Amino acid sequence: MVSDIRARIEEAREAVLAGKKSPLYYHMARRQMTPAILARAAGIASFRVKRHLRPEIFSRLKTSVLDRYANALAVTREELKTLPNS
Amino acid sequence: MAQELTSAGKPFSHLHSAHCESGVTAALFRDKGINISEAMAFGIGSGIFFGHLPFIKWVGLPITTYRSRPGTLFSKVAKRLGGEFITKKYHRFWWSGDITKQGMDDLRRLLREGNIVGLTTNIYWLSYFPDRFRFQFNGHNIIVLREIENGFRVADPVLDHPVDCLAEDLERARFARGPLEPKGYMYYAKSVRPDPDFRSACITAMKDSCNMMLRTPFPYVGLRGIRYLAKVTIKSPDILEAHEARRRLANIVRMQEEVGTGGAGFRFMYAAFLQETADLFGSSELADLSREMTAIGDIWREFAVVSARIIKQRGQTEETFAKAGGLMLICAGREEQLFRDLDKVARNLKS
Incomplete structure (x- = not known):
């Protein structure tokens, strides 16, 4: 089960690196959240969260929205926009 | 068994237990001087159960549970053994203000008054757990013993020893969102019947x-x-x-x-x-x-x-x-x- 979670996080990282998903997708996976949980935690509608998983839309988000995600995921705003190494 | 002092200065003996909620319930009763084993608390709270709920998805998989819904065990034991128990939940309305702060302030106040307080938390945000136990699950119960510098001393029934928990972690864990939100649920015994039936x-x-x-x-x-x-x-x-x-x-x-x-x-x-x-x-x-x-x-x-x-x-x-x-x-x-x-x-x- 642990390996399953790790595999899912690794998958998320690759998807982000390939440009298919936004970094938000990786951070969500790392916190073992689903869009529904993240939506509740950040106070953003789940359809918007799902939309923000697309890189081209995520890159245009304003800071106020990013801050809500950063707060919900317990990362800084800068970290949220990037992928951590490792 | 590890000895520890509570905020009231009373000794608290931490017992490793198999199930968080029955462990917490038994510990709350023991603190009030009633000797009750974890199994007894589990039985009296009618903890045994089975349920497979295909329509509630949790990380995309249906929920299967082998015990009663988190929260019911404690209230049943409290009702059946008698005593005065205070429970509190924090609801999010537009007029409620910052419930996270209220919740933590109330917790600190109760600890200062010399209670030990049971909390329902999300297990993912409790960073003292090793990674393999950490996943988004909103039904883990712990006891807070006393406040320490920038954190709390916590007796987690699943662990062998009481541990330190950062205030920030506890705050997140108590007010985590998602299915079955704990909503800062906290409970403590004001008094219990000295000779429960x-x-x-x-x-x-x-x-x-x-x-x-x-x-x-x-x-x-x-x-x-x-x-x-x-x-x-x-x-x-x-x-x-x-x-x-x-x-x-x-x-x-x-x-x-x-x-x-x-x-x-x-x-x-x-x-x-x-x-x-x-x-x-x-x-x-x-x-x-x-x-x-x-x-x-x-x-x-x-x-x-x-x-x-x-x-x-x-x-x-x-x-x-x-x-x-x-x-x-x-x-x-x-x-x-x-x-x-x-x-x-x-x-x-x-x-």
Whole structure:
């Protein structure tokens, strides 16, 4: 089960690196959240969260929205926009 | 067993327990001077249960539970043993302001007043856990003993020793969002009855458990739930892809064995409860039922072993989904018999 979670996080990282998903997708996976949980935690509608998983839309988000995600995921705003190494 | 001081300066003996909620409940009672074992708390709170809820998805998988809904165990024990218990939940309305701050302030105040406080938390945000236990699950119970510098001293019943928890972590854990939100749920005993009536509490609890398991109108819980899940498991390789079927089965086993020790563990704990009641009432029938419960627990364990082999794809020929489902049906049959007998015995007991 642990390996399953790790595999899912690794998958998320690759998807982000390939440009298919936004970094938000990786951070969500790392916190073992689903869009529904993240939506509740950040106070953003789940359809918007799902939309923000697309890189081209995520890159245009304003800071106020990013801050809500950063707060919900317990990362800084800068970290949220990037992928951590490792 | 580790000794620790509470905020009131009283010694608190931390016992490792198998299930978080019964452990916390028992510890709260012990702090008030009533000697109650974890199994007893589990039994009196009617903790034994079964439910498979295909329509509530949790990380994309249906929820399977082997114990009662988080929160009910404590309230049932409190009601049945008597005493004054205060529970508090924080609801989010537009007029409620910053509930996170309110929740933490209330907790600090209660600790200063010398209470030990039980909390419901999300297990993912409790950073003192090793990574493999951390996942988004909103039903873990812990006890806060006292406040320390930028954090709290926490007695987690699942761990061997009391640990330190950062205030920030605790705040997140208490007010996590998602399915079954804890909403900062906290509870403490203001006073308890000095001489609780264990006998009548046990009888009520046993009848309640039998009712939940046997006479439910709802096909997903109780024994009907076990049979339903067995049917689903047997069919799963035909209707789902092999990988997905294995994932579902892995989830069932995970809920059984890992999340608060799950199915077999709870059956063993209930057996311990029946043993204790047998001593309490001097009833040999209850002792027999206790042994039967242990035997059922062993079958659940066997089910877990068989399933683990299926998941890891070892022994393809002899270990099949049909066999795993069959074991579950055996459990269902024996548990049905057991609860029917228990129902009869409990009705004849005099409090």
